[in-house]
Amino acid sequence: MKYSVVLFGWLLGLSFISGQEKLNNLKAPSSPASSILGLQPSIVLTPKSYQALETALFSNFIDDNKVVVPSDLAIEFTPYWVDKKGMTIKDYLLPETFESLKRGSSFSLASTQSFALGDETNTNALAFGYRTSIFLKSDDYETYITETITKLRLSASIIAFINSQASSMINRLEYEEFIKEIESVIFNAIHSKLVDVDVSQLVSNLMTHVREIPIRLYLNNPDKFGDEFNSIVFYFFKDQSAYEGLKDHIKNRYGFILDFAYAGVLNFPTNEFDFSYVPKQSLWFAPSYAFQKKNGSTLKLIGVFRYEWYHVDYYKYYFPGNDVYEHNFDYGLAINSEIKRFSFNFEFVGRSSNSEEFAGMDENGNELYRKINNSDIQYLGSFNYNLYDQVVLSYTIGNRFEPLLNSRNTLVSTLTLNFGFGAPDKETLGLQK
Template identity: 25%
Template sequence: MRHSSFRWLPGLVALPLLVNAQDLRVDDLHAVSSPATTILGVQPAEIARPKSYKALETALLTNFSSGSSWQIPVNYALEVTPYWFKPRDISVRQLMNPTTGASLKQSFSISVATGRRASLFDSTRTIQQVGFGLRATLFPGQLTTAFDTDLAALTSRIAIIAPARYILEAGRGKTFANGNALRAYLDKEFGIVINDRITDKAYIRDFTQLQIDVVESVLLGRYPENNAQCQLLLGQMILKLSDYDKTYKLAELAKKVERHYYFRKGFRMDVAAASSVEFPTNDFDYSTLAKYGIWATPGGSWIWNNVNLEVLGLVRFMSNQVVTDPTRNWDVGSRVAANWRRLSLSIEYIHRFQNTTLQRTSLPTGQTDRLLRSDQDYRLAMGFEYHLSDRFVLAYALGRNFSLNTEFNGNLISILSFNAGLSGPTVKIAD
């Protein structure tokens, strides 16, 4: 039985709870996270995403080698984005609003996935499959005006915290008799001026964990415990963080800025390509080309009365050599979604133009005739998603899948899944 997630954001893992009938690729109209799993129509328990060349080498050797020979793992998936194999000194704006060239580099990924399917001629046999895929974002869309507001707030907050770095540098190998000496040094060397003082250290008990870490490991630990003036000076600066925290919290601001990466306005387009090979005898030395395809998902989104309206299109060519009579399919469709803060509702329709190559052997001559037949098919599905948190998503999809000349029985789409998010790329933000 083949499973597929209903979530398109990178780094989500689907744990299907209920699946009926046939292959459920309900992510066809979504920005493809792993084309390799899409071409196979599977959703493994986990998608490995190595963040370095060494981690990639380890993943490949661990899963694809067995002693002195190669092996094909079962239900394994891997996706790498080479651009993020090393830290990038780029600004938040460069990351969030890249040029077309930068978007291609940042989003280009390579994916590999493995799976099994039942033989069409012998239901007791399974055939090993391996999928390969590429994907990239050509046009990521435009940032909303709220991005500038949230980025400015985040920048201001970081600016308030920034003096801690200078105090840390000032404290290395130096001794200050009192807070005034430290203040004079900061003013002279770094242009940091702090004039106010506090006398109530009880505020320290109410700091967030981040602020506690700053105080203990960065600030207070650098100075003598009996240096009261220095303690008060540092406490005053942290109090400013606490006061500011009542309006904007650093972690929440960072999440807001990050969300703008996914929720954009205007036109955007993703492209992807994938192919799969099969091993009919389950022998590594004998393989056949099973499927290959290329597709684009243009679309756009708009904000209307605090609702994010999203329209995605699909143009796809897919060749399927798995079925008894090979097919060449052109799919055209659209998906419309309304996204609230936690809730998302969608409906999608895909129309298929299928050309089937009919292979018939004439007896007694044994001559094989090939005839072309044209058919049309469609798929219609509705979706529901609810974000339990930033990392956990509950989703359900219901509808009708393609039914003509597929390698699966039935055409009912009914899938309930629970998606858990994994971490994305690490970015070093330049000053």
């Protein structure tokens, strides 16, 4: 598998760019384990069976009969889909809430040999993660899906009926006889399965296409003619609008979705397995609501909440001089919309951190602690215009978090031109299921 991300940009106001799109960084990541380690692995293994999972673990974590921590490894495993066969489209698109939670459950594992401590020492680290999505279906969603599936089933039924009759006939009839008999088969199929249509007109239109087949029907070699006939019947009865509608819907589901993820890091500061810390854990919680696409326009509301917990003693010892808070909360709201080539995104993100610090002893010998707090907010609006496919002109304005230097300098106003060529996402990792 290969993933690449290439992004070129002409940036005005370059110093502001690091503060942008904070909300995207807070969303539940596709691979929580890789995310908490800050890895962008070149290979993500996605075993589809327990045997493949076992092989992936054994071949990467065992070397010369010793347990090792592999460098830059990421594994994503979704147990629900192991050996899953023959699920119906309705079960797939209209799961019950608990079913949806099980289906979206994905376990991730990531490892690195380059987890740098404060003194630049590279150490081994493993990360474990879990994520899932819960989809809550609404009544109108269910109605839309049911109606669309019914339309596609009807098309499939007509096509299968006509083609099954034709498959027998091409093996025993000459061309003229075939044309005569198939016309009556088509008439009966339309008459019995479709209502409120001009049957004669439909039959006449289809037969015009059938008569235009450039290949001759030979009794000793009827298959080429049969293939062409099957295709013509398929496209004649295919409900293109229902087909494209369902495809688009699967890519951009509308309704309420709740993403949840957790990840934790296990660091071996001395590179020995008998001495480890859990320096950092994260929890993501992201509800979103996508409105039904209308005339190609989309509207989505997103909320995010991330809690990060740091092992303060670990950071004091291994990252001296860094200010690390024990509890860190990030939260945000966003609204984004796409109208043809134009899209906009407004987001508000806040963060709040706190820690307890040892402050001494009282006269009775009790330990005293003081609470340290820090908070900040950021709000941004961005406007994008797709000049061409993969070429986007963007303007962003707002107020960013206070930077370490020039803390009064929080205004964001940037104009960028971006070229993009794909990146690993939920779909490519097989998490879209």
